[in-house]
Amino acid sequence: MDQNAALEIRHVGKSFDIGREQSLQAVSDVSFKAEKNSICVLLGPSGCGKSTILRMIAGLETPSAGDIVIGGRNFDGPGRDRGMVFQAYTSFDWLTVRCNVEFGMKINGVSRKHRRERAAHFIDLVGLGKFADAYPSQLSGGMRQRVAIARTLANDPEVLLMDEPFGALDAETRWLMQELMVEVADKTNTTMVIVTHDLEEAIFLADKIIFLSSHPGRLKEEIVPAFKQGQRIGEKEQAVKMAGYSELEAHLMRLMREEGRGLE
Amino acid sequence: MAQPSSSKSFFRLRKPVSRRQSLISGFAIWLVFFAVWIIASAAGLVNELLVPAPQQVFGTTYELFAERGFSSDVLISISRVLIAFAMATAVALPLGVLMGSFPAIEAISAPFISAWRYLPAPSFIPILLMWFGTGEAPKLALLFIGVIFFLVTLIMDHTKNVREELVETALTLGASRSVVVLKVILPAVLPDIVVALRQMLAMAWTYLVIAEIVASTTGIGAMMMRARRFLNTDEILAGIIIIGALGMMFDLLFAALHRWAFPYLRKA
Ligand SMILES: Nc1ncnc2c1ncn2[C@@H]1O[C@H](COP(=O)(O)OP(=O)(O)OP(=O)(O)O)[C@@H](O)[C@H]1O
Ligand SMILES: [Mg+2]
Numbered sequence: 001m002d003q004n005a006a007l008e009i010r011h012v013g014k015s016f017d018i019g020r021e022q023s024l025q026a027v028s029d030v031s032f033k034a035e036k037n038s039i040c041v042l043l044g045p046s047g048c049g050k051s052t053i054l055r056m057i058a059g060l061e062t063p064s065a066g067d068i069v070i071g072g073r074n075f076d077g078p079g080r081d082r083g084m085v086f087q088a089y090t091s092f093d094w095l096t097v098r099c100n101v102e103f104g105m106k107i108n109g110v111s112r113k114h115r116r117e118r119a120a121h122f123i124d125l126v127g128l129g130k131f132a133d134a135y136p137s138q139l140s141g142g143m144r145q146r147v148a149i150a151r152t153l154a155n156d157p158e159v160l161l162m163d164e165p166f167g168a169l170d171a172e173t174r175w176l177m178q179e180l181m182v183e184v185a186d187k188t189n190t191t192m193v194i195v196t197h198d199l200e201e202a203i204f205l206a207d208k209i210i211f212l213s214s215h216p217g218r219l220k221e222e223i224v225p226a227f228k229q230g231q232r233i234g235e236k237e238q239a240v241k242m243a244g245y246s247e248l249e250a251h252l253m254r255l256m257r258e259e260g261r262g263l264e
Numbered sequence: 265m266a267q268p269s270s271s272k273s274f275f276r277l278r279k280p281v282s283r284r285q286s287l288i289s290g291f292a293i294w295l296v297f298f299a300v301w302i303i304a305s306a307a308g309l310v311n312e313l314l315v316p317a318p319q320q321v322f323g324t325t326y327e328l329f330a331e332r333g334f335s336s337d338v339l340i341s342i343s344r345v346l347i348a349f350a351m352a353t354a355v356a357l358p359l360g361v362l363m364g365s366f367p368a369i370e371a372i373s374a375p376f377i378s379a380w381r382y383l384p385a386p387s388f389i390p391i392l393l394m395w396f397g398t399g400e401a402p403k404l405a406l407l408f409i410g411v412i413f414f415l416v417t418l419i420m421d422h423t424k425n426v427r428e429e430l431v432e433t434a435l436t437l438g439a440s441r442s443v444v445v446l447k448v449i450l451p452a453v454l455p456d457i458v459v460a461l462r463q464m465l466a467m468a469w470t471y472l473v474i475a476e477i478v479a480s481t482t483g484i485g486a487m488m489m490r491a492r493r494f495l496n497t498d499e500i501l502a503g504i505i506i507i508g509a510l511g512m513m514f515d516l517l518f519a520a521l522h523r524w525a526f527p528y529l530r531k532a
Contacts, residue, residue: 058436080438090433094451094528104437107447135528148433155437 006071006191007034007057007159013065013216014052025216026052029066032210032222034159039185039192039232041206043199043252045259049217050195054161057193058084071158080108083157087164091136091144097123098132100147104155122150125187126180142173146180153188162194166201175236178204182232199252204239207232211252213259220255223248316498325502334487338506341472341483344400345514348407349468353461356415361453363416364423365445377416385410386474393479403475403483410471415464422456423449455526462518469511 014027027049034040042050055061059078092100101119123132126146136144166174196202202209213220227244304310305317328334363370396402426449434448476485484503491499
């Protein structure tokens, strides 16, 4: 047992029943760890099982093999210790931004006063202070995704899981959100596991990149971006200029291309 | 550039008309309808006994309310619809939401409930009369049977359409099953349920008229059957107009309820 790991995936596999006695091996023998308070990025070609792994961590799917340990504990099903942000919009349209952010705390019995304070804090953190009383339908796509992030963070999960959270956003909003996530990681004690297929996003965010190969999804390479020297970078343009950035990007591109060829 | 039709043309292909134009068009078509009716009556083109003039029908409508206590019939009809509809809703709403939320419940009740939809409700009238006699019960039962099975199925379908991500989000926030159903699925589906209720209320009016025409001495339908015996066509037509007006009124009330209860659906 690793004391520093917030999350351990051990030899996890997943096969889906796809009818007529057939099954599909989506993930096979994947192991990795996410250290406490780190950002771990799952990267790989489409269909390699990134979402499946994330959903197994969330407890929304059950692994067919291996086990997953959160803070030293096993779990059965979803729970508030593992918050998830989806690619699709998940705002509760009938609640204001404030009530959306308070939702998790409310159902977990956090006192009203405490709820208000925490919600206000996280709404400010994601820059939606002026919109606390607006309904989600009055917000843009990027703003709604920030509501989802604030709602999950305010619920104080040990691990924050995000499945291509910025996939539907335009480039500029996406940078801002990526920078926001780095800021959040620095300001809170959350461990993050983020799925993406955007190389730039992976390099910018990751303390560690887990690269998966497809059919079935296996661990291909575990990469710690050495050029960051253990420091997070606050701004995108700063990261791009750093020595070692483009080497890493080229390396990831090579990995992606190898996987692409595998499909042909 | 060649346009398919000039922008001034009346018949522009799939271009929305202005609010003014739609009001005028809607009003004009009714004006034409009544004009044809009035002219046909005045010119003696139709049998006065079978098709009384519109002014006579409206006069009779007024007379029915003012002098002949017709409002008690109307109130009875309204209360029948509302009571039966409230009972159907009280059963259909929880059942439909549970069936849409828990496939195990659907697996039990759906095969049973969907089969009943193929049985026309009026075919139960003879047996309902034998079971419940001639009081209010058989009428309420007919309306209930006519509405409930469709309502349950509609609510179940809408509930199933609540996006899976919403449910999964709630689960990862730590929600229990009952919290997911009551705090996420129910509020998410409620606007659609109100739309379904609005559609089914129109159906309830249909069954009300059938019940009152076939087996009642009170209510709007019964009044119309009485009028038939005395060849009072104007009263029959007045009844039709009242039923139409009531149906429209309740429809508008539901539309208003929808707007009032779900302000968040309005775009900013
Ligand atoms: N519920 C399911 N039933 C059957 N097969 C599934 C199910 N979920 C995922 N799969 C299969 O598992 C494999 C991995 O899917 P997954 O969604 O995890 O990939 P991904 O890496 O997230 O891809 P993408 O980048 O396109 O989102 C795919 O082949 C997919 O078809
Ligand atoms: Mg995916």
